[in-house]
Amino acid sequence: MRRAAGLALATIALIATGIWIGFNVNLLPVVASANAPVYDDLFKLLFSIGIILFVGITIVLVYSLFKFRRRVGDQGDGLAIEGNLPLEIVWTAIPAVVVLFIGIYSYDIYERMGGMTSFHDHSAMLAGASDNASGIGAELASNIEVKAHPEIANTEQGKRYWAGIASMDDPDNKTLPVDVTAMQFAFIFHYPEGNITSGELHVSAGQPVQLRMEARDVIHAFWVPQFRLKQDIIPGQPTLLSFTPTKPGTYPIVCAELCGPYHGGMRTNVVVHDPDSFQTWLDQNRQPAISA
Amino acid sequence: MTIANPNDFNEPLQPSGWLRYFSFSLDHKVIGIQYLVCGFIFYLIGGALAGVIRVELASPISDFVSRDTYNEVLTLHGTIMIFLWIVPVVNGGFGNYLIPFYVGARDMAFPRLNAVAFWMIPPAGMLLISSYFLAGAAAQSGWTAYPPLSLTTPAAGQVVWILSVLLLGGSSIFGAINFIATVLKLRRPGLKLMQLPMYCWAMLGTSILAVLSTPVLAGTLILLSFDIIAHTGFFNPTLGGNVVVYQHLFWFYSHPAVYIMVLPAFGLVSEILPVHARKPLFGYVTMVYSIMAIVFLGLIVWAHHMFTSGTPPWMRLFFTIATSFIAVPTGIKFFNWLATLWGGRIAINSAMLFACAFILNFVFGGITGVALAQVPFDIHVHDTYFVVGHFHYIVYGGTVFVIFSSLYHWYPKFTGRLLNEDLGRLHFLLTFIGFNLCFLPQHWLGLNGMPRRVAEYDPAFTTLNQISSVGALLMAISTLPLLINVVVTAFKGEIAGDNPWNALTPEWLTSSPPPVENWPGEAPLVKEPYGYGHTEPALAQEATP
Structure with missing residues (x-):
């Protein structure tokens, strides 16, 4: 009885320690986008569960090796236990429940990050088309509506976009659209509003951004560790990625898909401005629009 | 049974002594050793390439080899370690040596096919490595060879790479067919499937995976070679091809390939733990079902390698759930191994130290694996050093251990001599410390912004990369005591006797090393390969024919 109580106490202590470490030891970079804290919630949970399982199994293993080590001169065998069905059912159930819980929780996280959200394109409601595309299943949208920005939509009529993470919500429809072109070994950012072309991405804290990304040559990937977001940029299949930056600062944009000899050098920055200085940057760099 | 007897058709041609290891021998034990030695040579080459990578990454700028060379090195490292070291050694090496013993046969079902499968490997390996020297440039697009990069890097090296992988895949398929036939059709009369040692089940499962998935890789690579040589457009977007389809086809093989690398290791550990813990393998039946569950689930999880490619949300969720559920049968196996140790009389020797370290390493890699299976988690760390750390915990910390x-x-079974324990423990200590020092920091690097397959990186990551490189150096040093041990013991080692571990599995119930047809008389009928604790008299019975 005292042994069972001790075991229960040790298990509780292990779980408490695991949760404390998981929620207090930070292994992640700065939080700079609206979905980064959501990501970090998932990370903390997985980190806690991981610590509990790993430390628990390590303790059991090391204890067994010490407690049941063969003494010098001992030629005997251990107990002839070939199995124990109730015990095996228990340790089938434990991982099954843990995994199910993680799966449901991460579905929730994915939804909160915008993974299941339909796209709100600045120029079109891409979402509506997704219902019709069920046969192929892959695309969220096929046609871009021509209303808001005819100069873009006309040239891209019929182009299929593949969804990445969508923006969370954008009630005022003030999303900043940016066209991204990736090539060996650079990113080029083009702002349809103001016709600005830049080697760095400039965005405004609090304003949702939608990237429409195309690759010129091979597969690249757009990754900002501080945003906890990544999306491949695939030749022949333009992709979308939306996010809302929250913390002003300069963060790296890293290519995360092997793209050739200078892959490691394919980096640039995203500058998150506060709204005023972003407006200044826009005004300073605005080019006369090319008429369609 | 006649088909299993190599002497029926060409005994006079079989050389004896050390020369037989360089011959087209049909003896499963010779072929097994050929796989092991050949694989180990490629391990040293692949390890040297890993050394080049870690020297380059000891500083944040690209200063050790040229950028092209760096990409060739990482491509060759991955390809060699997977296709020429781990897959051939855990399948062909130990499989050929042990499976005929375990089913009570005198050889594999198809001895000639077996020899052919082995002899495809050295030329394929030499072809692959020679591309660096002869074709002007080796493949530079990683072991994944994603188009369009693989279509735009120097063509000769890429085509040679494809040819080499096709040969190695062919060898793997031949081997797998042989294992399936041997386990199912060559069992000694009276021996039931559910009495087989666990490694047989692992090899049966692995071989089913290899036969189902390797042809898909072969077909894909043939189409890729058409794109390169004949300028077809299967995967070329400028000709209407689709690069994401390549990824689906590639991972349809290459995720099961992970299980082709780890399931045999699960089988081997299931043989080693009961012997040194002097206890029956815990939960035999659930172990068998777990292996088969892993085989089935392993076939339907491939797209978790593509969460940041163009995959629709429902597909991402399906593959998240399928992948997560692999943790259930895998978890059962680990709990059963712990239960096997519990209450045993555990001999803590080199074999046991490596086996127990495998449990820890693999649990760690499994936990990061479940995390990576979650789409939102993966979207941040995909294609980073977190993934590099994760899969080295699986394939090195798991299988290589x-x-x-x-x-x-x-x-002692191969040679009749025991490896030196002191050198063995030194080997273990250096490997264990070096391995963790090398790969543990990589998880943090990935979380904080270091992508994989780069020759240069943010200088903020220098210290941890240098620690990782020191770990790699320790791993390189750790092969020295192993090499010395293996070579010196072969000539001067302590004589082991036929059964130094008092093991009950059938390969120990004959002389060490065993005679050509495995047993002088009839093969013993071992119905309880893990009957420790109540069959001590039975052991003596079985051992004396």
């Missing part, structure tokens, strides 16, 4: 454990366990 088991290969070393198996070497200490079965070396």
Whole structure:
């Protein structure tokens, strides 16, 4: 009885320690986008569960090796236990429940990050088309509506976009659209509003951004560790990625898909401005629009 | 049974002594050793390439080899370690040596096919490495060879790479067919499937995976070679091809390939733990079902390698759930191994140290694996050093540790001599410390912004990369005591006797090393390969024919 109580106490202590470490030891970079804290919630949970399982199994293993080590001169065998069905059912159930819980929780996280959200394109409601595309299943949208920005939509009529993470919500429809072109070994950012072309991405804290990304040559990937977001940029299949930056600062944009000899050098920055200085940057760099 | 007897057709041609290891021998034990030695040579080459990578990454700028060379090195490292070291050694090496013993046969079902499968490997390996020297440039697009990069890097090296992988895949398919036929059709009369040692089940499962998935890789690579040589457009977007389809086809093989690398290791550990813990393998039946569950689930999880490619949300969720559920049968196996140790009389020797370290390493890699299976988690760390750390915990901390454990366990069977324990423990200590020092920091690097397959990186990551490189150096040094041990023991080692571990599995119930047809008389009928604790008299009975 005292042994069972001790075991229960040790298990509780292990779980408490695991949760404390998981929620207090930070292994992640700065939080700079609206979905980064959501990501970090998932990370903390997985980190806690991981610590509990790993430390628990390590303790059991090391204890067994010490407690049941063969003494010098001992030629005997251990107990002839070939199995124990109730015990095996228990340790089938434990991982099954843990995994199910993680799966449901991460579905929730994915939804909160915008993974299941339909796209709100600045120029079109891409979402509506997704219902019709069920046969192929892959695309969220096929046609871009021509209303808001005819100069873009006309040239891209019929182009299929593949969804990445969508923006969370954008009630005022003030999303900043940016066209991204990736090539060996650079990113080029083009702002349809103001016709600005830049080697760095400039965005405004609090304003949702939608990237429409195309690759010129091979597969690249757009990754900002501080945003906890990544999306491949695939030749022949333009992709979308939306996010809302929250913390002003300069963060790296890293290519995360092997793209050739200078892959490691394919980096640039995203500058998150506060709204005023972003407006200044826009005004300073605005080019006369090319008429369609 | 006649088909299993190599002497029926060409005994006069079989050389004896050391020369037989360089011959087209049909003896499953010779072929097994050929796989092991050949694989180990490629391990040293692949390890040297890993050394080049870690020297380059000891500083944040690209200063050790040229950028092109760096990409060739990382491509060759991955390809060699997977296709020429781990897959051939845990399948072909230990499989050929042990499976005929375990089913009570005198050889594999198809001895000639077996020899052909082995002899495809050295030329394929030499072809692959020679591309660096002869074709002007080796493949530079990683072991994944994603188009369009693989279509735009120097063509000769890429085509040679494809040819080499096709040969190695062919060898793997031949081997797998042989294992399936041997386990199902060559069992000694009276021996039931559910009485087989666990490694037979692992090899049956692995071989089913290899036969189902390797042809898909072969077809894909043939189409890729058409794109390169004949300028077809299967995967070329400028000609209407689709690059994401390539990724689906590639991972349809290459995720099961992970199980082709780890399931045999699970099998080997299931043989080693009961012997040194003097206890029956815990939960035999659930172990068998777990292996088959892993085989089935392993076939339907491939797209978790593509969460940041163009995959629709529902598909991402399906593959998240399928992948997560692999943790259930895998978890059962680990709990059963712990239960096997519990209450045993555990001999803490080199074989056991490597086997127990495997449990820890693999649990760690499994936990990061479940995390990576979650789409939102993966979207941040995909294609980063977190993934590099994760899969090295699986394939090195998992499978390679088991290969070393198996070497200490079965070396007395191969040679009749025991490997030196002190050198063995030194080897273990250096490997364990070096391995964790090398790969543990990589998880943090990935979380904080270091992508994989880069020759240069943010200087903020220098310290941890240098620690990782020191770990790699320790791993390189750790092969020295192993090499010395294996070579010196072969000539001067302590004589082991036929059954130094008092093991009950059938390969120990004959002389060490065993005679050409495995047993002088009839093969013993071992119905309880893990009957420790109540069959001590039975052991003596079985051992004396």
